[in-house]
Amino acid sequence: MAQTSTPEEPARPAPNPRRRSERARRAILAAAGELLGEVGYARLTMEAIASRARVGKQTIYRWWPTKAAVVFDVFTEMTGGAAGDPLPDTGDLDADLRTVLHAIVEEYADPLMDRINRVFIAEVQTDPELAENVMELLLRPNLRAFRDRLLSAREAGLIDAGTDPDLAVDLLLAPVQQRWLMRSGELTHAYVDALVDTVMRALRPRG
Known part of the structure; x- marks a missing residue:
């Protein structure tokens, strides 16, 4: 067969x-x-x-x-970009700052991100080596990105020539971080918009 x-x-x-x-x-x-x-x-x-x-x-x-x-890569993954990524530069400084700060408050609003951030901050207070790593690999690059954007804005005449860019970064970021850390008020897009408006009034060219 x-x-x-x-x-x-x-x-x-x-x-x-x-x-x-x-x-x-x-x-x-x-x-x-x-x-x-x-x-x-x-x-x-x-x-x-x-x-x-x-x-x-x-x-x-x-x-x-x-x-x-x-x-560190967990933070990068959750925030959607590497530490120190340049800020947007559309020519509209106010809009660019709002875009970035809106994204920051949205990250803080995420329950998992909020919990991880708070745990991480607590550990930084008691672990000097971790604190230095966080500063070197996360905080300094991100602060530098804000500083670079403000420097380019100063060169373009969008903010006063005498503006200290490091102080300007503090004016923009410290209120957001303090409100989140101390739970002292809501972090919303409206709050960010009011903050940017207030800071930009102080930074605009004199006269």
Whole structure:
């Protein structure tokens, strides 16, 4: 009796290692963010992150040498950009500042981001090495981005030639940070708009 041949099954495409690596990376960052909010920075471990993300610890060390490096990338992932990304420069300084500050208050309004930020700030107060890393890798680059935008505005004659850009950055950011940190009032787009209007009245060219 003649044997009948069966059609061969189509070959399955090989797994894409880049896609698999990206899934693992995102799982690690998500796990680190969750754990940071639950246990704090001091009690956060690479082992716990690996267990929550369901990856091997060596997979984490492939991309990040320390847990601080993981946490910095958690912030980057949640804020949607690298620390120190340039501010928008459309030629309308008021609008550019509102755009960035609106995004900041929206981040503060996110419950997970709020919890992680507060845990991180608490840890910075008692861990000098972490504080320096945060300052060097997160805060200074972001402050420099604001300063650079104000310097370009000063060169364009949009703010007074005698404006101290570092002081101007403080005038814009400190009220937002103080209101968030102390829970002293609502952080809304309307608040940001009023803040920018007030600060810009002080910075505009004299005469």
